[in-house]
Amino acid sequence: MRVLAAMSGGVDSAVAAALAVDAGHDVTGVHLALSPDRQTLRSGARGCCSVEDAHDARRVADELGIPFYVWDLADRFREDVVDDFVAEYAAGRTPNPCLRCNEKIKFTAVLDRARALDFDAVVTGHHARLADGRLRRSVDAAKDQSYVLGVLTSQQLAGALFPLGSMTKDRVRAIAAERGFAVATKPDSHDICFIPDGDTRGFLTRRLGARPGPVVDAATGATLGTHEGTHGFTVGQRRGLGVAVGDQRPRYVLSIEPVSRTVTVGTADLAGVDVVRTGPPTWTGPAPRLPLRAEVQLRAHGTAVACEVTAGVDGGLKLALAEPQRGVAPGQSAVLYAPDPVLGDLVLGQGTVRS
Amino acid sequence: MTYLDHAATTPVLPEVLAAMTEQWGRVGNASSLHASGRAARRVAEQSRERLAEALGARPSEVLFTGGGTESDNLAVKGIYWARREADSRRRRLVISPAEHHAVLDSAEWLAKHDGAEITWLGLEPTGRVTPAALADALGDGSDVAVVSVMWANNEIGTVSDVAALAAVAHDVGVPVHTDAVQAVGQVPVDFAASGVDALTLTGHKLGGPMGAGALLLRRDAECMPLLHGGGQERDVRSGTLDVPAIVGLAVAATTAVAARPERAVRLAALRDRLVAGVLEQLPDARLNGAPLDDVLAGGPGRLPGNAHLSFPGAEGDALLMLLDARGIECSTGSACSAGVARPSHVLTAIGAEADRARSSLRFSLGSTSTDADVDALLAVVAPVVERARRAGTGR
Secondary structure (H helix, E strand, O other): OEEEEEOOOOHHHHHHHHHHHHOOOEEEEEEEEOOOOOOOOOEOOEOOOOHHHHHHHHHHHHHHOOOEEEEEOHHHHHHHHHHHHHHHHHOOOOOOHHHHHHHHHHHHHHHHHHHHOOOOEEEOOOOEEEEOOEEEEOOOOOOOOHHHHOOOOHHHHOOEEOOOOOOOHHHHHHHHHHOOOHHHHOOOOOOOOOOOOOOHHHHHHHHHOOOOEEEEEOOOOOEEEEEOOHHHOOOOOOOOOOOOOOOOOOOEEEEEEOOOOEEEEEOHHHHEEEEEEEOOOEEOOOOOOOOEEEEEEOOOOOOOEEEEEEEOHHHOEEEEEEEEEEOOOOOOEEEEEEOOOOOOOEEEEEEEEOO | OEEOEOOOOOOOOHHHHHHHHHHHOOOOOOOOOOHHHHHHHHHHHHHHHHHHHHOOOOHHHEEEEOOHHHHHHHHHHHHHHHHHHHOOOOOEEEEOOOOOHHHHHHHHHHHHHOOOEEEEOOOOOOOOOOHHHHHHHHOOOOOEEEEEOOOEOOOOOEEOOHHHHHHHHHHOOOOEEEEOOOOEOOEOOOHHHHOOOEEEEEHHHOOOOOOOEEEEEOOOOOOOOOEOOOOOHHHOEOOOOOHHHHHHHHHHHHHHHHHHHHHHHHHHHHHHHHHHHHHHHOOOOEEOOOOOOOEEOOEEOEOOOEEEEEOOOOOHHHHHHHHHHOOEEOEOOOEOOOOEEOOOHHHHHOOOOHHHHHOEEEEEOOOOOOHHHHHHHHHHHHHHHHHHHHHOOOO
């Protein structure tokens, strides 16, 4: 196959590209320039798409003896990921930009362009298994990235290769070290790549300005304090609420109302939900028949919980959870899995959590 | 492999390799007073004389440098500093917007950090700077430090009449630097006859080594050094002479200049066939720069080895990638430090719209180019352009 390897400059995509070469594919490397400011230099585990990352990716491509190019997708990334991120927070929701980037950039903009240029597939360093067109969790549960790929359709998955899903991160680093890749010991990225200092609230305040509003107690209706903008909050959040209540019991964000800018908080007993409603789902394969017993994961590093899936309103889904969950934030993806301890949990699809 | 990127760099000539290898086997610092030093100095000075003769300069006008970028920096900054020191009103740099970044960024650095003002020269649609445009920009010249206009453009190959420009500038007492990196060995270059005060050349565009260049600087030109130290090169460019590189540069320049009349005819014929073949298959492709048969002051108005074409609806980097996959090597122009292809500043400077600027490729021929190279390109260019168009502009 003619394969396009998306190479971020990190260890995962480097090894994925190397494995694609080993598998006998005709591989071409591309680094996606996503940052509007390409002079940014990496510091520690933060940030991405810097000049240094492009250099690291190029070094690996040169060692592999494959062609390497940089594709400028900064405009698309800004429109589809960064602006969407800001707009979602402004609307009181909590987006997942990595999921959005996979959906709109890597497996739409890049895959479409790759196909037009006569490539058969895009290979990435995601930790997820993909075989026979079915997407499953990685064998490395701690590094599993199937959640942020759960939005992909079968058509997109048909053009994807994830060679790392069957190995642990330690194994990936070992392969990189065996091959002498300088990125073998490069730290993992943890933060949102376009917020390199990790200060999401500060980033949003710079974009949205201060939008003060009240923090209200759900039980009493009393205003407990004020905040500088609803974008500083996520449903389920406990820290940094800036309010103190006499009973000393911790408070959690229960809901965010963007028009009145009201952040409602409550005690732990009020923070759990046992029914989740989503927008219209996407499926990674054929749409399953409802009702359906499945597991649902409600955020990137959350644990899966059993649920029963039925049809909801407006083409959406209704998920009845087996046990109440805290921190079910509108805007996040509810990714559905069919548990499979042998082959790996199968990703069925997802819907965006509604308020 | 089909190498059509000689303007980026061109193969080292066998005689250059032999001459440099011989020097690398010797010891001797050309500044030392003992026998080994004298031997090294003799070789370096012979090279200086040969290079000067090939380019119509006097040996004392040849300053060896580390390449084109250094020579451009030295000329723009050094002459600016010297002229401003002599008269503090002289802060204006008169520059063509189609210059190489070594000139552009030097000028912009001076503007940002050292009080310079830049006057951008208007260009003909071909990219040429006319004497009238220069006269307009200069005014009475009293506040101008230096003019810098390239002899031939590295992207679109357009030649300017540097001698006429020098005459205009000298009328108002302003010195002229020209970047002749692409011109030497391609079109006749005579330093004295051109009248310019400073001229940049580099070895690796001529079949010489990388990292070896020269600035030809008139004896009466005022120029402050960038590099201070041992006082070599008229005290304008300190640093131990790199004798093997200097020998390689001189052999390359003399060989390229001697071969030029025959080679220019041969390359122009190949280039004309390349352009005609592309336009025949892709009638909407567009040649950028001066016409192929353009004549200027009795010489070629366009570099004989240069073909620069736009393919509307396709993106330059997609074209480059598809050609590379088929073993054909060419160039899109410039990329930023991360490697992102940028719309050519040269095409933007001549008023090309974004699509034309983004959809362009440079094919450049050199000493090893053959009919087979042109045939190889013509065999694949139409399907490649069609596929790149299908991929769209991606924006």
